[in-house]
Amino acid sequence: MSAAGQVVARVGGSVITTVELDERLAAIRNGPLGPRLPKDGTPAGVRLRRWVAQLLASEALLLHEAGHSVPSHDGSHPALDRAARALFDRVTADVMVSEAELFRYYRDNLDLWARPERRTVRQAVRNTRAQAAAVRRDDLGAPETLTRGQLSGPFEDAVFGAAPGAWIGPVRTVFGWHVAVLDGVEQGAVLPYDAVRESIHDDLLSAARGQAFDDWLAGRRAALIHLSPGYEHPGDPSLPDAVHRH
Known part of the structure; x- marks a missing residue:
């Protein structure tokens, strides 16, 4: 292996290598959950390595889309949280929930607004x-x-x-x-629509924005993240040890 390490993933114009991956894994293992993590070389340890590769690629994608540099190896890049928030706000700025959707949710869930x-x-x-x-x-x-x-x-x-x-x-x-x-x-009574409209709006808008961002992120991942063989998502069915949990 070269001093620069082997390529784990390419994200836009950036490259993530085994050096970055090993450093992030070491930082995680030195944290409070370290003793509970699977050992390197075990099947579960291999899946953990793939998960961390996914994490590094996702962080690099967020920073790429926000116009920032690649994050530090321990995940403490000061711009990462700001980049994620800025991207979320930008991508979901035009997401709206119609009045019809709000009232439909109210009508279909009257039990939520019932006061005994x-x-x-x-x-x-x-x-x-x-x-x-x-x-x-x-x-x-x-x-x-x-x-x-x-x-x-x-x-x-x-x-x-x-x-x-x-x-x-x-x-x-x-x-x-x-x-x-x-x-x-x-x-007992059912709270009127006007009394709960704002809370319904906040909940549905939050859900709609989250779904819109997830959809956008999935598209950008497909377009910009290219993982080297062996670093696919741990749930990829093509892997012999695929495990997919949420």
């Missing part, structure tokens, strides 16, 4: 039914706002079946004998 009925009660728990029956309103605890599922069994049914102002109980549960007063009821 909420009931405010003041309650007390005693060891016996007689003790619970002797509880006065002044003995009840502080107001609690509850939704179905926070209570259980007959006591929950009594609370959610009562009218505002009603005295509830005594009702027995595993915790003892409950009595309560229902102070108020906030009916």
Whole structure:
């Protein structure tokens, strides 16, 4: 092997060699995850080497497209993060989500915007039914706002079946004998479209921009990255030890 190393990949006008690959692998192995990584020469170690080659090629591609030089061997090139962000912003600047898409998402996912009925009660728990029956309103605890599922069994049914102002109980549960007063009821509702439109827009736009950038990046990788034999993606089905995981 020459001092310059063998070619691992060509990215645009740049060349990544085994020297850069070995230095990045050494930096990774010297990091906190080093002891958990597969050993060199093992099948898993060979796949790790291919993964790191993919990483170096992707970094070089981002910097090439952003007009920067090739990154340092340990991945600490100060321009890499800025290049990735600038490229993302540039490539996705024109991505939009239509009003029709926003409303369709709202309509198809109404359960996401549903607010359950909420009931405010003041309650007390005693060891016996007689003790619970002797509880006065002044003995009840502080107001609690509850939704179905926070209570259980007959006591929950009594609370959610009562009218505002009603005295509830005594009702027995595993915790003892409950009595309560229902102070108020906030009916369940579905938040209106206008109330959630902005959050839907942010979520869908973020997803659309991510997909647009992934598609662009895949195209640029196909056009500009040329890997030497043996450094293909570890999941390439042409490899005898192909393993493809996400």
